[in-house]
Every structure is written in C-alpha cells, then in structure tokens.
Amino acid sequence: MPFEFLMSQLGETGTSALIGGLIGVLFGFFAQRSRFCLRSAVIEFARHTHDGKLTVWLFTFSTAVLLTQAFIMLGWMDVRDARQLSARGSLSGALIGGALFGTGMIMARGCSSRLLVLAAQGNLRALLSGLVFAVTAQSALHGLLSPLRTAIAGWWTVEGGSARDLLVITGFGHAGGALFGALWLGAALIWVRRQYVNTWGWAGAIGVGVMVAVAWLATFWMSRSAFDSMLPIQSLSFTGPAADTLMLVLSPPGQTLKFDLGLVPGVFLGSFISAALWRELKLEGFQGGQSMRRYIAGALLMGFGGMLAGGCAVGAGVSGAAVFTLTAWVTLSSMWVAATLTDRIMDRETEAAMLPLVPMPAPTRTYGVQPKPAFDPELSATYARP
Structure with a gap:
C-alpha cells in the first residue's frame, strides 16, 4: 500500500490528517479558480440565465461520479463500508435538512465550502458566516440542538447496506453509474462550447471533481494500510469537519x-494561495445590519440542516452522490428545490420591486417640424472640431 511508509513515520492519524490537508489544498485552489458553487448553479438554472455557473457545477459533479465509479470498477477501492452506505440513514433528515441547507445557502450567498473559499480571499462576511455555521453544526452534533436533530432524524429511517445503495436498488450497477457520469460530462462539454466559461472555469471544476474521487480512493487505501483498520472510508464534506476543526x-x-x-x-490555504497568485485578496465587510442578520440566519440554517442531512452541498451533493447513496440524492434534490424557492421569494421578487419605473415620454405633436435633439455632451465631445 502507498501509505505504509508515511504511517510508519507519522502514525496512522497523522498520515490521515496530512493526506486530508494535501487534498484540501488542491480542492481549495481549484474551487477558487473555477468559482465552483452550488448556489450559483441553482440560481442560474432557476432564472434561465446562461452564465456558465451551472456548467461549472456539472463538470465537478460528473467528473466525481465518473471517476469514483471507474475506481470501483477497476477494483482499486470498495466503498461499501463507508458510513454513507453501511450505516442506517435518515430520509426525514435528508429531506428537512437538505431544505434547510438549501434555504440557508441562498441567504448566506454561498454553501459551506464556498464560504471557506471566500473567507480565504478576505471576505469577512463569509468568515463570520462560516464561524456561525461551525458553531451551529457542533451544537447540532453534540450540543443544545442535538436532541432536536435526533428526533427529526428518527421520523423516517432506512437501513444501511443495499437499502441505501441506488445502484443496487435500480439494478444499474457500477457500469450504469459510470455511464451516468459520462453522459453528464458530455452534456457539460457541449454547454461549455455555447457559454463563456474560461479555461480555469471548466478545468478547475474538473479538478474539484477529481479531488472528491481521489479522497475516496486515498481514504480506502489508508483504511486498508492501517494496523487497526479504524480509519474511516470517506470523501470531502464540510459540515462535520467544520465542527471538528472548531473543537x-x-x-x-x-x-x-x-x-x-x-x-x-488545507482548503483555506489552497484558496488563499490561488487568490494571492491572481491578486484577488480583498477585505470585504457587511453593508449594514440587515445584511448581517441575513448572513447569520443563513449560516444557522446551513449548520443545523447540514448536520441533520448528514452532508453539505459537497458532502451529500457531490461526494455522497458519487457513490449513489440514496439519502445523499434526496438531500441534493431537497437542497435544489428549497434554494430555488428561496431565491424566488427573497431575491427575485425583491430585485423586481427595486427596479426603477421609467415613465414613457408623452407624444409630441410637431406638425411637420422635427424636434430639436437633446444635447448629448458625449456625442458633442466626440464630433467637436479639433
């Protein structure tokens, strides 16, 4: 196994943290360069715009699915012992938690991973929101909000194993999962030619997806190399890790x-390096008290919702979806619907109400005489004699 030497030098837990940090650096770098963000993708889809944000998300999603399933088909890893598949799951937690997270990421203007990336650039709004998110997640895991989370999660549960594996439920198998990822990657390749997505946009998005698959592969190899086999098989997520880092x-x-x-x-460092290299470091704060209340409320919803659902926009929406966990797909769908509705209610209607009403000019009767054109200083300066 490739990690045996590192484990002999750093220990099993030290090696695991080092690999997590290295993958995090690359994830943060690629996420910062590509502007990868589920919130932006949902808004673009809901508003029927074509800014390339959805294409960026699709590159990440399809790459993660295709590569993860390819690793499994090649026999390089087996994720059946991962918590997302082997443990009992909660469909009620996925539905409600996903909806809360989707609402929160619209209010906070970014999911948990995006807030971490923005904080590394100097965005103080994202930094405060990220701290509130981490505190709420820890409270939902072991603190004051833990009983509420446990109660909601117990309303509708599903057993682990094949009952949570969509590839088993549907009978598609890993070949079908890989084909699914390949089809969406093909769609992203078609759309990127029709939209303005720069090279770093699509290449960075692919890099983010590769890191999700590599994390699955690396943690599987480490779990097999570990002496006591206590290292979990996992991929990238930011709800639990944010709470753990805070503690x-x-x-x-x-x-x-x-x-x-x-x-x-690692994600913070990778994002900082990318922003520094491209001179995008900039301190940004809140515009007022109302804006601060919105961000904090969104972070609270994301922290509790992410812990209730068992994953965030990356943990469930990409990592969990890449191994076709039933609850992860329910969470992703719930996030998408709730975020779309929240954007319509909170932002689109507000923006429409703030548009200035431009009165139509009254018709002028000239009786054959052309009206004198209004003075335009820009045109006058353009055509003035030298």
Missing part, C-alpha cells in the same frame, strides 16, 4: 488528528 481550536492541545482536521485548513 480542535477550542480544546486543549493533544487532540487526535484525522482526515477532517487536515481538510479544512
């Missing part, structure tokens, strides 16, 4: 390292 900072030194604790700092 690492607040707890006494000597906490056990793991993949998640390397991931979040």
Whole structure:
C-alpha cells in the first residue's frame, strides 16, 4: 500500500490528517479558480440565465461520479463500508435538512465550502458566516440542538447496506453509474462550447471533481494500510469537519488528528494561495445590519440542516452522490428545490420591486417640424472640431 511508509513515520492519524490537508489544498485552489458553487448553479438554472455557473457545477459533479465509479470498477477501492452506505440513514433528515441547507445557502450567498473559499480571499462576511455555521453544526452534533436533530432524524429511517445503495436498488450497477457520469460530462462539454466559461472555469471544476474521487480512493487505501483498520472510508464534506476543526481550536492541545482536521485548513490555504497568485485578496465587510442578520440566519440554517442531512452541498451533493447513496440524492434534490424557492421569494421578487419605473415620454405633436435633439455632451465631445 502507498501509505505504509508515511504511517510508519507519522502514525496512522497523522498520515490521515496530512493526506486530508494535501487534498484540501488542491480542492481549495481549484474551487477558487473555477468559482465552483452550488448556489450559483441553482440560481442560474432557476432564472434561465446562461452564465456558465451551472456548467461549472456539472463538470465537478460528473467528473466525481465518473471517476469514483471507474475506481470501483477497476477494483482499486470498495466503498461499501463507508458510513454513507453501511450505516442506517435518515430520509426525514435528508429531506428537512437538505431544505434547510438549501434555504440557508441562498441567504448566506454561498454553501459551506464556498464560504471557506471566500473567507480565504478576505471576505469577512463569509468568515463570520462560516464561524456561525461551525458553531451551529457542533451544537447540532453534540450540543443544545442535538436532541432536536435526533428526533427529526428518527421520523423516517432506512437501513444501511443495499437499502441505501441506488445502484443496487435500480439494478444499474457500477457500469450504469459510470455511464451516468459520462453522459453528464458530455452534456457539460457541449454547454461549455455555447457559454463563456474560461479555461480555469471548466478545468478547475474538473479538478474539484477529481479531488472528491481521489479522497475516496486515498481514504480506502489508508483504511486498508492501517494496523487497526479504524480509519474511516470517506470523501470531502464540510459540515462535520467544520465542527471538528472548531473543537480542535477550542480544546486543549493533544487532540487526535484525522482526515477532517487536515481538510479544512488545507482548503483555506489552497484558496488563499490561488487568490494571492491572481491578486484577488480583498477585505470585504457587511453593508449594514440587515445584511448581517441575513448572513447569520443563513449560516444557522446551513449548520443545523447540514448536520441533520448528514452532508453539505459537497458532502451529500457531490461526494455522497458519487457513490449513489440514496439519502445523499434526496438531500441534493431537497437542497435544489428549497434554494430555488428561496431565491424566488427573497431575491427575485425583491430585485423586481427595486427596479426603477421609467415613465414613457408623452407624444409630441410637431406638425411637420422635427424636434430639436437633446444635447448629448458625449456625442458633442466626440464630433467637436479639433
């Protein structure tokens, strides 16, 4: 196994944190360059615009699905022991948590991973929202909100194993999963030719998807190389890791390292490096109290919703979807619907109401005499004699 030497030098947990950090750096770099964001993709789809944001998301999604399923078909990894498939899941948590997360990412103007990327660029709004998100996620996991999360999650559950595996339920198998990813990748390739998506847009989005698949592969290999086989098989997610990173900072030194604790700092560092190289570092703050209330409320909804659903826009929407977990697909669908409705209610109607009403000029009767054109200083300067 490729990680045995590292484990002999750094230990199993240290190696896991190092690999998580390296994957996080690359994820953050590619996410910052491509502007990868589920919120932007949902808004573009809902408003029927063609800005390339949906195409960027599709490149990431399809690449992650295709590559993950290809790794499984090649026999390089087996994800059946991953928590997303083997443990009991909650369909009620996926539905309600996904809806809360989708609403929150519209209000906070970015999902959890996007907030982390923006915070690394100097966006103080994203930094505060990310901190609120992490505190809420920790509260939902082990704190004051934990009983509410547990109660909602228990309303409708599904057993682990084949009952949570859509490829088993549908009978498509891993070949069908790979074909599904290939079809959507083909669609993204067609759309990128019709829209203005720069090279870093689509290439960076592919890089983000590759990191999701590589994370599955790396954690599988580490779990097989570990002496006690206690390292979990997982991919990228930001709800649980954000809460874990927060507790690492607040707890006494000597906490056990793991993949998640390397991931979040790695993403921040990779995003910072990308923004610095392209001179995009810029401090940005809130415009007023109303804006701050909106961001904080959105972060609260995302923190609780992400923990209830068992994943965020990346954890469920890409990582979980890449292994065709039933609850992950329910979460992604719920996020998409809730985000679309929230955008329509909170932003589109507000923007429409703020559009200035331009009165139509009254008709002028000239009786054959052409009216004198209004003075235009720009045209006058253009055609003035030298």
